[in-house]
Amino acid sequence: MLIVDAHLDLAMNALEWNRDLTRSIEEIRSRERGMTDRPDRTRGTVSFGEMRSGGVGLCVATQIARYATPGHPLPGWHSPEQAWAHTQGQLAWYRTMEERGELVQIRDRESLDRHLDGLSRSSTEDREQPIGYILSLEGADSLVTLRHLERSFEMGLRAVGPAHYGPGVYAQGTNASGGIGSRGRELLREIERLGMILDVTHLCDDSFREALDHFHGPVWASHSNCRSLVPHNRQFSDDQLRELIAR
Template sequence: MSSKSKFPFIIDGHLDLATNAMYMNRDLTKSVGVIRKKEKDLGWTDFQDRGKGTVALPELRGGNIGLVITTIISRFSEVGDSLDTMALPGWHSPQQAYAHAQCQLAWYREMEELGEMIQIGSLKDLNEHLDLWRNENPDKTKKPIGYLLALEGADSIVNLDYLYRYHEQGLRSIGISHFGPGRYAAGTHSNGSGLTSLGKELLKEMNTLDLMLDLTHQTDQGFYEALDIFQGQVIASHQNCRVLVPGERQFTDDQIKCVLERDGVIGGSLDTWMLHPNFRMNVDNPKQLGIAMERLVDHFDHICQMAGDCTHIGFGTDLDGLFGLEQTPYDMDSIADLHKFEDILSKRGYTEIDIEHIMYKNWLRILNTILK
């Protein structure tokens, strides 16, 4: 599980660690192998990735992934919605959603108590963490994983006062939509809708704080509406290219251009649903379809050609986004394999400087901007 990475660490721009810990009851201080075995031994089948998960804290360290943007997810729905065949339940009041979000935040705090993780909320925090990981003594396998706190879906922001409350708790990135309808914006699988009136107010208020707007999961309409209102740093934490994999979940070339013009970073996702056209969840086999890690580089290539350089891409793997090996490139066993992209990118013609930017420097530039 050890990494041969040349760099101080790799940054992953999107993981759902607290969701896995508190919603799926996974002790992420244990290794992926231990978690898989326990779930198989217990016979758990409530989620498609039981016994097949790929993300835990030991694997992050082993793969030299020393800094992550990681989420709190808590959805509001009065009665539970249904879009096509996708059930989208949620808490029946924003206050319940906020309380559930605070439960996830408490898990991150517990990981800090154990020395497993450390929150990055300021430029001082970021620089100290980078120095720690640059120092080979103590061993990287004993160092805390730095995390920058993000909301994936803003439903748990009860009102604008709670935006400031969250910011004081260390929140530095917000994706105001997720899947389906939301209090602030429509999300994936809600074509034809955009921001709500609450969403427009939220974005205006976000302009007063050092916060990133994560455009991932916005509908096409909401994407452009959000850019018209929000003037700060934009990112797309886990997003691929529609020209390569059709579907409203991916960005069009015009949307990619908009992110580039705002000096944003697009984090490439390793969900095979986003790497192969018409991938059928719980049906298709990544190996039979030849979906290897290198597929992501096709998306990187496309964005780099548009940008003219390699300064706007990074990783936003989403590898713990309620899927596991059944929906992961077949040549990955866990997130610890992320460092293999150094060789994959080199063989595709990327220089060492390019690779350094992709591995961590592009995200680091954004974090330096937002944490200034």
């Protein structure tokens, strides 16, 4: 059985947490013993081997870098240009994993069909079979200009989430409030023009409402839950979920 994981911060784990995902999960955890720089050391759950063992043959893999303006409540880069450069380092890691044969980028229907055909001919646990990934940008702060979005599309980016946690350049995210504004509307028009997917995960209620009013292309919520079950603004209300289903 093929499992699709709709959200994995693979490059962030590799570069910010210094986790070699080509190693076993036991090795990754072992190398983190005694480390205290991050709260979840020795608790990693993802490696390429674990993905294959679990039958995950396709995933949505992210680029992520926040731009933190002065007074921003969360840590981040001090300029959009720095954030952009960080996402390009993450892209370089994905390319390196492609060269190694661990990953294959899914850019269109043809590459998806080719990958699924390969999976159907072998076990998803086959260590020689690369894992397919669809590249997604979580939080659009790193897009210095809209031209940077077009460049990213040319490099294989296929989905964009305008916001992450807190206030953002193009939209307001989890624990923030407010709409998307003129820059957000310009971003949505460009996402739609390029035929990309809008990821509404992390959008606060106001930005969610405005985004769906202005965007007419494909939409997904890659990693969200039901607010009625998990009562927090990070999750979606029943009305929001119904609207997403209708789209």
